[in-house]
Amino acid sequence: MEYTQNMAVYGIGNPLIDYLCYVGDEDISSLGLFKGTMNLIDSEKRNEIIDHIKNLDIRYSCGGSCPNTMITLRSLSVETTLAGGIGRDEHGKMYKDRLDELGVKNELVENQWPTGTSIILITPDRERTMCTYLGANRYFSKENVNMESALSADIFYFTGYMWDTESQKGAIKSVLDKAKDRNMKIAFDIADPFAVGRNRSTFYSLIRDYIDIVFANSEEARYLFDNYDAYECVKNMGKLAPVAVVKNGKKGSFVSDNGNIYSIPLYGTTSPVDTTGAGDTYASGFLYGVEKGFDMKTSAEIASYLAGEIISQMGAQFSKEKTEEVKNYIEKNF
Numbered sequence: 001m002e003y004t005q006n007m008a009v010y011g012i013g014n015p016l017i018d019y020l021c022y023v024g025d026e027d028i029s030s031l032g033l034f035k036g037t038m039n040l041i042d043s044e045k046r047n048e049i050i051d052h053i054k055n056l057d058i059r060y061s062c063g064g065s066c067p068n069t070m071i072t073l074r075s076l077s078v079e080t081t082l083a084g085g086i087g088r089d090e091h092g093k094m095y096k097d098r099l100d101e102l103g104v105k106n107e108l109v110e111n112q113w114p115t116g117t118s119i120i121l122i123t124p125d126r127e128r129t130m131c132t133y134l135g136a137n138r139y140f141s142k143e144n145v146n147m148e149s150a151l152s153a154d155i156f157y158f159t160g161y162m163w164d165t166e167s168q169k170g171a172i173k174s175v176l177d178k179a180k181d182r183n184m185k186i187a188f189d190i191a192d193p194f195a196v197g198r199n200r201s202t203f204y205s206l207i208r209d210y211i212d213i214v215f216a217n218s219e220e221a222r223y224l225f226d227n228y229d230a231y232e233c234v235k236n237m238g239k240l241a242p243v244a245v246v247k248n249g250k251k252g253s254f255v256s257d258n259g260n261i262y263s264i265p266l267y268g269t270t271s272p273v274d275t276t277g278a279g280d281t282y283a284s285g286f287l288y289g290v291e292k293g294f295d296m297k298t299s300a301e302i303a304s305y306l307a308g309e310i311i312s313q314m315g316a317q318f319s320k321e322k323t324e325e326v327k328n329y330i331e332k333n334f
Contacts, residue, residue: 008073008078008079008080008153008154008155008291009070009073009078009079009080009081009153009154009155009156009157009287009291010080010081010083010149010150010152010153010155010156010157011066011067011069011070011080011081011082011083011156011157011158012066012082012083012084012140012145012150012157012158012162012168012171012172012175013064013065013066013067013069013070013082013083013084013158013159013161013162014064014065014066014067014084014085014116014132014134014137014161014162015062015064015067015082015084015085015086015095015108015115015116015137016062016063016064016067016115016116016117016118016132016137017060017061017062017063017091017094017095017115017116017117017118018059018060018061018062018063018064018117018118018119018120018276018315018316019050019053019058019059019060019117019118019119019120020058020059020060020061020120020122020276020314020315021053021056021057021058021059021119021120021121021122022056022057022121022122022123022124023053023056023121023122023123024123024124025123025124027052027053027121028121028123028129030052031048031049031052033121033129033131034129034194035123035127035129036127036128036129037129037130037192037193037194038130038132038161038191038192038194038195039129039130039131039132040132040134040164041131041132041133042133043114043133045131045133046117046119046131046133049119049121049131050119053119053121059314059315061315061316061317062094062095062098062099063118063120063276063277063316063317064084064116064118065159065161065189065191065279065280066082066084066157066158066159066161066189066280067082067084068277068280068281068284068316068317069157069189069280069281069283069284069287070082070104070157070284071099071102071104071317072280072281072284072285072306072317072318073284073287073288073291074102074103074104075102075317075318075323075327076284076288076323076326076327076330077327078287078288078291079105080104080105081104081105081106081107081149081150081153082099082104082105082106082107082108083107083108083109083140083144083145083146083150083171084108084109084137084140085108085109085110085111085113085116085135085136085137085138085139085140085144086108086109086110086111086115086116086136087110087111087112087113087114087115087135087136088110088111088112089114089115091114091115091117092108092110092115092136095108095115096108105149107146107149109140109144110136111136111139111140113135113136113138113139114133114135114136115135115136116132116133116134116135116136116137117132117133117135118130118131118132118133119131119132119133120276122276126271126272126273126275126311127275128275128276130276134164134165137165137168138164138165138167138168139165139167140167140168140171141167141168141170141171142167142170142171142173142174144171145171145174145175147174147175147178150175150178150179151175151178151179151182151184153184154184154185154291155184155185155186155187155287155290155291156175156176156179156184156185156186156187157186157187157188157189157283157287158172158187158188158189159188159189159190159191160188160189160190160191160192160195160196160199160203160220161191161192161195163195163198163199163202163203164195164198176210180210185212185213185290186210186211186212186213187211187212187213187214187215187283187287188206188207188210188211188213188214188215189214189215189216189279189280189283190203190214190215190216190217190220190221190224191220191279192220193219193220193222193223195220196220196223196224197223200223200224203224204224204240207237207240207241208240208241211240211241212241212242212243213241213242213243213244213245213286213287213290214237214240214241214243214244214245215245215247215279215282215283215286216233216237216244216245216246216247217246217247217248217249217279218230218233218246218247218248218249221233221234221237221246224237225237230246230248230251230254231246231254231261233246234246234254234255234256234261235256235261237256238256238257238258238259238261239259242257242258243255243256243257243258243296244256245282245286245300245303247278247279247282247307249266250266250270251266252264252265252266252304253266253282253300253303253304255296255297255299255300257295257296257297262296262297262300264297264300264301264303264304265301265304266304266308267301267304267305267307267308267309268305268307268308268309268311268312269308269311269312272311272312273311273312273313273314275311276315276316277310277315277316277317278307278310278311279307280316281303281306281307281309281310281316282303282304282306282307283303284303284306285299285302285303285304285305285306285307286299286300286302286303287299288302288330289302289303289334294334298334301334302330302334305326305329305330305333306326309322309326
């Protein structure tokens with residue numbers, strides 16, 4: 001596949017092989033997991049969980065938060081590049097082959113560790129609990145960043161998950177200052193309430209000093225601002241960054257555009273099949289709108305529509321047929 005010289009969106013993230021499985025609430029409890037969050041696990045815990053679910057119906061796919069966003073953006077005809085760490089193993093090869101098939105420019109770097117995995121356990125209420133073994137991702141560092149490629153993009157995108165290891169943090173920091181100097185847009189998804197718990201003051205300063213577009217859900221925003229009101233949170237976050245988004249579940253979302261706050265309705269179902277990737281897909285819809293020149297309110301409406309569609313199915317990425325359906329809808333309605 002041919003790529004243009006400039007990639008529209010450059011993302012650094014955690015390429016993970018997803019294991020998706022339906023379980024009961026009792027499974028979450030017996031495994032000692034925190035429901036509805038991303039639980040970082042080691043290889044021993046990973047093996048325990050896999051053994052626990054081995055007789056259940058498991059679906060496998062190429063995932064990870066930032067990768068999901070890059071993949072969906074590319075399916076919407078926005079050029080994307082993905083950087084991250086993978087192992088020299090079958091899962092790593094599977095991941096690279098999938099990116100090539102989808103047309104996402106691959107800047108994944110191999111190392112001696114296994115490719116990361118995320119075991120996604122879906123309970124009857126359709127809440128997902130993620131158990132992430134970072135594997136090779138832990139060792140992606142600033143030396144692995146193709147800076148020329150990163151700085152040729154319009155938007156640099158990353159998530160709060162990058163703050164889980166010093167090497168990944170260093171990779172992000174190596175791009176931030178240079179991207180700011182180039183007047184690139186920098187977009188950041190907080191990604192997980194526990195990430196905020198571990199890095200509250202750092203994230204606050206990061207958003208204030210570097211970020212042009214910031215995404216959070218209501219729980220992440222609550223951790224950041226110690227406030228249960230999503231509207232008040234987006235107002236506060238809008239004082240830190242030019243564009244701020246707080247996703248509020250079934251109540252829709254709020255977007256602050258240079259202090260002007262808009263309430264965005266929920267599109268699609270209120271009875272989701274699987275919420276895996278809802279936030280990643282929202283981010284892809286919003287960045288699609290920005291890349292195509294829509295205003296922030298319309299970009300958020302596109303984002304809400306896409307998020308509503310992704311939770312109506314199993315998995316965090318659209319099929320080829322579904323992609324054509326949502327593209328046609330966007331072209332006709334926005």
